[in-house]
Amino acid sequence: MNQLKTVPQHAPMQQFSVRHNSLVIGGMELPRLVSRVGKTPFYVYDRQVIIDRITELRQNMPSGLKIHYALKANPMPAVVQLMAGLVDGFDVASAGEMKVSLDTPMSAQHISITGPGKSFADLRLAIAAGVTINVESFNELETIAQLSAQIGITAAVAIRINPSFELKNSGMKMGGGAKPFGIDEEQLPAVLRRVHALPLDFQGFHIYSGSQNLKAEAIIDAQQQSIALALRLAQFCPKGIKKLNIGGGYGIPYFVGEAHLNIQQIGDALALEMEKLKAAQPDTEVIIELGRYLVGEAGIYVCQVLDKKISRGQVYLVVNGGLHHHLAASGNFGQVIRKNYPVAIGNKMYAEQQEVVNVVGCLCTPLDIIADKILLPVAEVGDLVVVYQSGAYGLTASPTAFLSQPSAEEVLV
Numbered sequence: 001m002n003q004l005k006t007v008p009q010h011a012p013m014q015q016f017s018v019r020h021n022s023l024v025i026g027g028m029e030l031p032r033l034v035s036r037v038g039k040t041p042f043y044v045y046d047r048q049v050i051i052d053r054i055t056e057l058r059q060n061m062p063s064g065l066k067i068h069y070a071l072k073a074n075p076m077p078a079v080v081q082l083m084a085g086l087v088d089g090f091d092v093a094s095a096g097e098m099k100v101s102l103d104t105p106m107s108a109q110h111i112s113i114t115g116p117g118k119s120f121a122d123l124r125l126a127i128a129a130g131v132t133i134n135v136e137s138f139n140e141l142e143t144i145a146q147l148s149a150q151i152g153i154t155a156a157v158a159i160r161i162n163p164s165f166e167l168k169n170s171g172m173k174m175g176g177g178a179k180p181f182g183i184d185e186e187q188l189p190a191v192l193r194r195v196h197a198l199p200l201d202f203q204g205f206h207i208y209s210g211s212q213n214l215k216a217e218a219i220i221d222a223q224q225q226s227i228a229l230a231l232r233l234a235q236f237c238p239k240g241i242k243k244l245n246i247g248g249g250y251g252i253p254y255f256v257g258e259a260h261l262n263i264q265q266i267g268d269a270l271a272l273e274m275e276k277l278k279a280a281q282p283d284t285e286v287i288i289e290l291g292r293y294l295v296g297e298a299g300i301y302v303c304q305v306l307d308k309k310i311s312r313g314q315v316y317l318v319v320n321g322g323l324h325h326h327l328a329a330s331g332n333f334g335q336v337i338r339k340n341y342p343v344a345i346g347n348k349m350y351a352e353q354q355e356v357v358n359v360v361g362c363l364c365t366p367l368d369i370i371a372d373k374i375l376l377p378v379a380e381v382g383d384l385v386v387v388y389q390s391g392a393y394g395l396t397a398s399p400t401a402f403l404s405q406p407s408a409e410e411v412l413v
């Protein structure tokens, strides 16, 4: 007998419903949404999907935990305004993101700025605004103290630690070993002595060890180690630790074979760790900082088939978008081996006839691939190609000037 081969699949995309064979976003069937936006390609983010996501996260996380949004994932001002009412704080990684975050009702004391190579101008803005600066080096610490004295405002600082551990199985490692991020754990006693000798408002620690992780055990392990590290460092903090940002790294499934993260398991384990911390440091506020987990699944990229052709037996759908709008889906944003994002024909969700196609962008480069040898309903010129999991690291993580094509629209519905 033939063994039934199970073909690995993308995780089911159930965040949007389907009506009249079309994907529904923000209550609107996709063809109507295209008319409402006025052109393709565009990104659309669904506010209800974001709201539901954060509600579900809070239900699974310990009650005292603070949830911050990292603007790097999606800094669209309308999205950030929405987030201001849903999360407890923002983390920004540039003066531009800081400006967007300060335009919202979020109080500056719940905003932090992180990242290597902050300029004097960036630091001055942060000090004046009252934003907490996550300090990345000894030099930066001295600069902040000098600027703080010049401006006459005591800067709020936290030390970003490059821990000795790493977040295992991460899409991007940002801690452990030699890194440009943060100050090595071993140097912390020295840096804390200096912090306390300077007229600065010491807030606590920021430990960010990695990103895009789908293994609950690995995240739990990193969270345990982060809290244990803070407890060890408490002896060097005579005034206590006000804030402990333990990072995040919660991933979303992009590729065939990947599954949604078990958030309940992570929340249960974190509750136990927070109890331990509370026993020793009752006043410490614990923060997680997430980007893609909050917004990634709420967004899609929509483009339109311009041409359909056959080359030596393979079908090509040529769309009016491409890697200049969506570098990550093309496989050129930190992937080692190119894999397909989940893709659909948004106006032909269910079709009796399917075929294997290559979806390519309109840029004259072989790198411009949206989906490679993927089984989709048979599509024609004018049909709408949808790329799921595009609410984070989409337009602002793409080389929009490449090949001088028009940019993509962004809408929040």
Ligand SMILES: *Cc1c(COP(=O)(O)O)cnc(C)c1O
Binding pocket: 070, 072, 073, 091, 114, 208, 210, 211, 212, 248, 249, 250, 289, 290, 291, 292, 293, 392
């Ligand atoms: C990139 C980054 C984040 C967000 O990462 P996600 O994978 O989108 O959750 C959060 N904090 C810092 C310091 C980062 O560099």
